[in-house]
Amino acid sequence: MKETEISKHTISVLVENESGVLARVIGLFSGRGYNIESLTVAEVDAVHHKSRITVVTSGTPMVIEQIKAQLSRLVPVHKVSDLTLSGPCVERELALVKVIATGEKRVESLRIADIFKARAVDATNNSFVYEIIGSTEKIDAFIKLMEPLGLSEISRTGVAAISRGTLTM
Amino acid sequence: MAERIMNGSEVVLQALADQGVEVVFGYPGGAVLPLYDEIFKQNRIRHVLVRHEQAAVHAAEGYARSTGKVGVVLVTSGPGATNAVTGLTDALMDSIPIICLTGQVPTHLIGNDAFQEADTTGITRPCTKHNYLVKTPEKLARTLHEAFHVASSGRPGPVVIDLPKDILVGKAPYLEPAQVQHRTYNPVVKGDRADIERAMALLATAKKPILYCGGGVINSGAQACKLLTEFSRMTGVPVTLTLMGLGAYPASDKQYLGMLGMHGTYEANMAMHDCDVMIAIGARFDDRVTGNLDFFSPGSQKIQIDIDPSSINKNVPVDIGIIGDVGHVLEDMTKVWKAKQYKINAKALDGWWKEIDLWREKRCLSYKQPKDVIKPQHVIRRMHALTRDRKTYITTDVGQHQMWAAQHFGFEHPHEWMTSGGLGTMGYGMPAAMGVQIAHPDATVICFTGDASVMMNIQECATLKQYHLPVKTVILNNRYMGMVRQWQQLLHGSRYSESYSESLPDFVKLADAFGFTGLTCKDPADLDAVLQQMLDIDGPVILDVAVDDKENCFPMIPSGKPHNEMLLGDETNEDQAIDSDEGMVLV
DSSP, rough: OTOOOOOOEEEEEEEEEOHHHHHHHHHHHHHTTTSSSSSEEEEETHHHHHHHHEEEEEEHHHHHHHHHHHHSSSSTEEEETTTSSSSSSEEEEEEEEEOOOOHHHHHHHHHHHHHHEEEEEEEETTEEEEEEEEEEHHHHHHHHHHHHTTEEEEEOOOOEEETTTTTTH | OOOOOEEEEHHHHHHHTTTTTOOEEEOOOOOGHHHHHHHHSSSSEEEEOOSHHHHHHHHHHHHHHHSSSEEEEOOOTHHHHHHHHHHHHHHHHHTTTEHHHHHHHGGGGGSOOOTOOOHHHHHGGGGGGGGEOOOOOOGGEEEEEEEHHHSSSSSOEEEEEEEEEEHSSEEEEEEEEGGGGSSSSOOSOOOHHHHHHHHHHHHOOSSEEEEEEEEEHHHOHHHHHHHHHHHHHHHTOEEEETTTHHHHHHHHSEEEEOOSHHHHHHHHHHHHHHEEEEEEOOOOOOHHHHHSSGGSSTTTTEEEESSOOTTTSSSSSOOOEEEEHHHHHHHHHHHHHHHHOOOOOOHHHHHHHHHHHHTTTTTOOOOOSSSSSBOOHHHHHHHHHHHHHHHEEEEOSSSSSHHHHHHSSSOSHHHHHHHHOOOOOOOOOHHHHHHHHHHHHHEEEEEEETGGGGGGGGGHHHHHHHTTTOOOEEEEEOSOHHHHHHHHHHHHTTOTTOOOOOOOHHHHHHHHHSSSEEEOOOOGGGGGHHHHHHHSSSSSSEEEEOOOOOOOOOOOOOOOOOTTTBBBBGGGTTTOOOHHHHHHOOO
């Protein structure tokens, strides 16, 4: 890979679930001028108080290496894993997409939702809320198609990711 | 072991005592009154009252840097904490172990915009290595011990512990340090053996090697500095030191090239530029060291040793990165070098030294001392000569005088040089000298400062007086913010915007007002006598030396230029400007 080529990386960070830990991670990115394209965080181990933060970021190989090194040296960080480099991984996002429309547009949105295996989780006479799960690209494509059909609001979770096979963090 | 229950303030003091703390630099206030009450009732830990919280941190930095121990600060909530921010940032940039205890409003008031409330953990998050807000009494002792571990291990740094007043007043269990283990933070100190072997194999092939060493060697300790000296003598490799690394290698040694970087020596920078194998030891390729990265040491293979993985490959890509404590790695390097019976290419090394000797012949630090006006460099040189037989510690403020002190005072041992390197904090020198003097009551402690810098923490004269700290403050007074003036001359068409020191106080009267001695010197013929007079006075002294106000600090690598395009003093006449728009936007 060229030194100047910018690539996208999905990085998982296992952290101590304590107050301020997310602020530390976000502050590191903003303070050092790194990108955050997506950020997801939730507790994954209630017994040992561990949370998992998944960050999608982009940069040159040197910048990505810096990001990982900087994350690793935060005191409450247990482990940093670059899922993009460590082998194949599954990346999923969930989005709730509100479409307000009637008539043909409404029907068309249902058809597209069917193709994308999105579920209608709320419906009124002139609106749907679709729930769609998939890769970022799939959700982007779905949203693009909904745009002319009355798309009015979107809520996305950001990427959750895990490596394929027996490899664990 | 049964838990001992005490009140929160007792827990804090017990933890400090168990961590070996002897002195705390601080300033009281509402939120920390319970702690001050506890301090009043005991005599194990000495409290030094400063006159501004920024100075408390700098004093603790001076204490820490001159002893290798953790420096401890105690300030109140709100303004106490925010005033400490500059010092904390300074300690973070220079990797100095500091524990800063900050008072906080009681837990039930947090978030209510209470009197003297500030979001201390929020404000200090980016300027500390780590910080804590203690919300429950059960966590108090554990947090204190953890904080000492975090501050002093790995790459050292400042740690803030925010202590709400109700936690200090309420009952809390005490844990001994041995009962606390950190769950996540345990930095690697041993370097990877295979990497070290590769590094030594590479060094054995070198024709023009150099050791580029920084503050990491000093942080690693006196033993690491000794190992560095042994390693360089064993291999015959030249050594250059960063501003932070001065003292890690004896300045009088023939293998020493002087400091490198923006105001480093010609030979050090040329050798960095032309070397073929560079070993960076506890140094972080700071922009003041590298100059223009595009032209930085273009022909060399680079090996970097650092305890902080994020320092490796940050600014300059290296061929071999070794993560570990400098002392441990140097020990292993020496073992590998001997075990494999490596020999440096003697013929090539000889040629390399001949090249270096040619650069040395430039005598880039030379100056002429005229009869009518004192050259600032001369003050540093004379002070060095007059203090050779004393145990001497030097602190500085920031600017020209700092660079002259770095260039002209030969440091032979680690921990004797305290300066604000990374952050460049004016106002560092006097409080840092207080901390050094507290740690070494019988030593000679000299603060080289400028007429502008000294004004930034001048209130600490009262602390010097109160504790009879015989700090010798030498003002190289050129009536300018000298480094600002120099840049304005070289980069901004000699437009000296706001850099003239108008309305300076009479420093002799000022010293007198604080209750100690003030001296002046104008005539070069008097200099030695006045310096000696100052050294002989048993108490604090401020010496105001009127120096040549046109003197610039050379050599200099202008911003944006490579190492081999240094400006040397003698070829730079009055009106030589650097014609560089690129340089002007850089810092």
